[in-house]
Amino acid sequence: MEKKIMKGAEGLMCSLIEENVNTIFGYPGGQIITVFDALYSYRDSFQYILTRHEQGAIHAAQGYARVSGDTGVVIVTSGPGATNVITGLADAMLDSTPLVVITGQVGASLLGSDAFQETDVIGVTQPITKWSYQIRKASEIPWAVARAFYIAREGRPGPVVLDITKDAQSEMMEFTYKKCIFIRSYQPYPELQPENIAQAAEMINNAKRPMALVGQGVLLGHAEDELKAFLKKADIPAGSTLLGLSALSSDFSLYKGLLGMHGNLGPNKKTAECDVLIAIGMRFDDRVTGDLKKYAKQAKVIHFDIDTSEIDKNVKTSVAVLGNAKETLPAVTELLQPAQHTAWIQSFEVCEKEEMERVIIPEIMPTAGPITMGEVVNRVSEATNHEAILVTDVGQNQMIAARYFKFSRSRSMITSGGLGTMGFGLPAAIGAALGAPERRVCFFTGDGGIQMTLQELGTIMQYKIPVKIIILNNSFLGMVRQWQELFYRERYSSTPMNNPDFPKIAEAYGIEGRKVTKREELDDAIEEMLKDNKAYLLEVEVEENGMVYPMIPAGTSVDQIILGD
Amino acid sequence: MEKILYTITVYTENFVGLLNQITIIFTRRQINIESLTVSKSSIPGIHKFTITAETDLEMVKKVVKQIEKRIDVLKAFYHTDDDVIYQEVALYKIGAEALLDNPEIESIVRKYNARILEVNRSYGVLELSGHTEETQELFERLKEFHVLQFVRSGRIAITKSTVERLSDFLAEMEARNPDR
The missing domain is CATH 3.40.50.970 (Thiamin diphosphate (ThDP)-binding fold, Pyr/PP domains)
Structure with a gap:
């Protein structure tokens, strides 16, 4: 050279x-x-x-x-x-x-x-x-x-x-440049262990009520297709972690919803009923497991992961399948016998129906009262054909968006999961728009989170970044307010907020915007927001005391999920 | 789970800042490091850390995996006292008068097999290698002669196993090197 x-x-x-x-x-x-x-x-x-x-x-x-x-x-x-x-x-x-x-x-x-x-x-x-x-x-x-x-x-x-x-x-x-292809002290991909792969397959073949937990490892390993083939062959219902969202499209028949603190009823409750729990590229975060002492104790646990230090860190596994999901999933799939778990899968429907009636319908299709966060998310998702990239901030806006936004393509959910960083959303949305210029980016945030990194409107202005910003404004730090209402005797310490006129701020940055306070204006405003490929700020005044349900209160077990109605 | 003393040995590349990377893993888990010895290993360029800490089996397994996860750490192992031959060194400084005026000192030195490293007009220095209890016992025994200074090293340890796990590991890793 x-x-x-x-x-x-x-x-x-x-x-x-x-x-x-x-x-x-x-x-x-x-x-x-x-x-x-x-x-x-x-x-x-x-x-x-x-x-x-x-x-x-x-x-x-x-x-x-x-x-x-x-x-x-x-x-x-x-x-x-x-x-x-x-x-x-x-x-x-x-x-x-x-x-x-x-x-x-x-x-x-x-x-x-x-x-x-x-x-x-x-x-x-x-x-x-x-x-x-x-x-x-x-x-x-x-x-x-x-x-x-x-x-x-x-x-x-x-x-x-x-x-x-x-x-x-x-x-x-x-x-002179030489690409790094090897570090002797670092083995990024553990060697496949045929014995464990065979054991995992046997365990799944003998399962009556298998259930899969899909994590971001599937996305990072580009193993979405391999995952679908795996789930289909053995007819395994799957829940997703927050970061695993969009690895399976929302309408995939075996996809049963979001896991964890504000996840769906079915995948959470069924974690306590399955006989084989198959975790794929996820790390059993406490927001997913609730009380570890009571978590999936009835089940054998198979853990697919690329990181050896995740095995047995939080949940004791029966079999660990180490490696990239792109390789390990097909290796196990090959050894699976085609199976049907019809009754088990149908049992999720009871939960789905209950959650639909008691939580989802009131949240996304209210007929009276103030606008809810859920209906805004639902309408934006529909108006974008469920094809947009969802970026969220942290808090109620994040949980509601994760629950009600639908995905048809992979890598469509950008959120701060592990750290829960308020202020993450606006700059992350800028990055998402630049990283996927052919796609539409819809960013949901709260009146709190947007103000933590509000200055990045300047970046949007300078580089004309086509981010659609939707502020779900409840004049509160909503998630903390929710905990204060439920667990701190409604003592709203440091959560109410006096907010500026957000569309006016956007205007100062040359970004078109609009504020909506009435349900009747919502569809029109969303249509206006999506009319072109330019940045837009839509502020929606939503109910002050909105709550995110279902909820697994911190430290309780996943089957103690509450619906709040 | 029962807490016992584990010996954790860690082999690393010789980069600045490795010690910090290892100790913060103990700090996060609120585990106190009882002793720590760092030196060059027998393989050029590779450093060896010998750490003792009291914890339980489940925790030591997690800690060792998290240490190994650090990029520049080659390999980490944990051992119970039964798995290793281990040793520490202790030094005792005693005033010259106490040393010279007490005939008992000779029998103590003999009994413990201690060495005399230095005697001068002001003081003498004894040395004893052994397990903590042994060096501690000598310290207790010497107390009446007024020990001016006492210091004990961290543990060093060698496994009883006949397999040289680090060299096997290095050979295995080198075999993966596409540039080989």
């Missing part, structure tokens, strides 16, 4: 090109200015998005990575630039999102001296990244970048931080 002499910062650009990066989110600053100078020379090689806050940059990169499957790239400065991406790193770590975050750092000779804008980025980020590494020599840049992308992407994905000292950015180096 031809060797070229260049600055470290240019070496970084060339390394990013080698990794096929085409979009970068970021924010400049003093200790990363040399990299941004190099970026100026390479501005035709990348789509660069200047967000209005570093937190916006990293959440946008997360949204981008989640819809596209590519690694999100962020470049920020040292000190406050780096600490502003911490929330996003923790979020990406919990939600297994591949990111490479490049932070500037003070010159190597100043390290440890409390220099201006110095933070111990490695020390701060180690617990919340898959890998974090400080580059102090320009010559290390290609090696470290290659390793960073390999680590972020392969196996269970996650965020990686590269902290580059200012002198390494300007030092001269010889550029």
Whole structure:
């Protein structure tokens, strides 16, 4: 390969090109200015998005990575630039999102001296990244970048931080690039274990009431088709975790709904009735399991996962099937006997009917009273033919959207699951729109969450990003309000909110918007919002005391789910 | 589940910051590290950590898996005291007067098989290798002679198993290297 002499910062650009990066989110600053100078020379090689806050940059990169499957790239400065991406790193770590975050750092000779804008980025980020590494020599840049992308992407994905000292950015180096294909201390894909695969198949073949729990591992492994074949062959009903949503389309016959605290009645209750529980690429989060001591005790548990450390972490497994779901699912499917579990599957219908009558119909088709969150979500989903990408913020808006938005395509649900980061939504929606430019992005948020990263309307304005923003405004921090009503004797401490005129704010950013307060105006407003491919802000005044049901109160068991009517 | 003392051995690449990556896993689980020894291993470029901590079997399994999950960690193992030959070193500093004026010291040194590393006009230094209870017992025994300083190292341990698991692991991993 031809060797070229260049600055470290240019070496970084060339390394990013080698990794096929085409979009970068970021924010400049003093200790990363040399990299941004190099970026100026390479501005035709990348789509660069200047967000209005570093937190916006990293959440946008997360949204981008989640819809596209590519690694999100962020470049920020040292000190406050780096600490502003911490929330996003923790979020990406919990939600297994591949990111490479490049932070500037003070010159190597100043390290440890409390220099201006110095933070111990490695020390701060180690617990919340898959890998974090400080580059102090320009010559290390290609090696470290290659390793960073390999680590972020392969196996269970996650965020990686590269902290580059200012002198390494300007030092001269010889550029040659070699992609990382192997790290001897890291085995991203556990070897298939034929014995466990056979055991799992036998257990499923002998099951009378099997049930599958679908997690994001299916999406990350691109194993949607393999999952469908698996479920169909042995006739296994499936529930989805929050992050697993859209791996199965909403109308797939064996899809029985959302698991967890605000999930559907059927998949939650049936977890306590099934005889074989098959978890696929999910990690038994406490929001899914409720009280672990009472969780699926009657069932044998088969756990498909790529991450060995997830096995037996929360739920004791009978058989662990380690590996990428794309390989393990077909291996097990091959050994399955075609089966029919008609009566078992029909038993979900009782729950479905009960939930429909007692929760869903009143929520999505109310005939009187204030507008509900559910009816807005339902109408937007219908108006977009269930083909849009759903991005949510966190709280009631998130749970209602997850419950009532329908999916017909994979990678259509972008939300902060593990960390529950309010403010995630708006920048993530920007990233989603850039990562899937051919698709429509509908972002549901609350009056609380939108104000945590509201400044990113500026990013939408500057780059004309076609995000449809729907604010479900109940003038409360709704989810906390719900807990206060149920568990804290209606003492609404710090949850009521006086809000600005959101469409007016949008107008200031050149974004068209409208506020709806009456049910009769809703359809017309949605139609107006979707009339073109431009950003739009729709504020809907919804009922103040709306509640998300069903609900498994924290610490209770999944079959103690309450309907709240 | 019963809490006992486990010896956790960890082999890592020689990168800055590995110690922090390992200890924070204990911190998150509120497990106190009783002792910690870090040194180069017999294989160039690979560092070995020997950690002892009191916890139960289920927890030690989870901790070891989470340590191994760190990218630059090659392999981690846990052992009970029955699985390993282990040792610690203790040093005892005693004032010269107490040392020279007490004929009993000789019999104590003999009995415990301690070594005398240094004697000068001010003090003497004894050394004893052994398990914690043994080095502690000598400390208790020497107390009456006024121990000026006492220090004990972390545990080092070698497995009783005849299989060299790290070299097997390295060979297995290298076999996966597409560039091989």
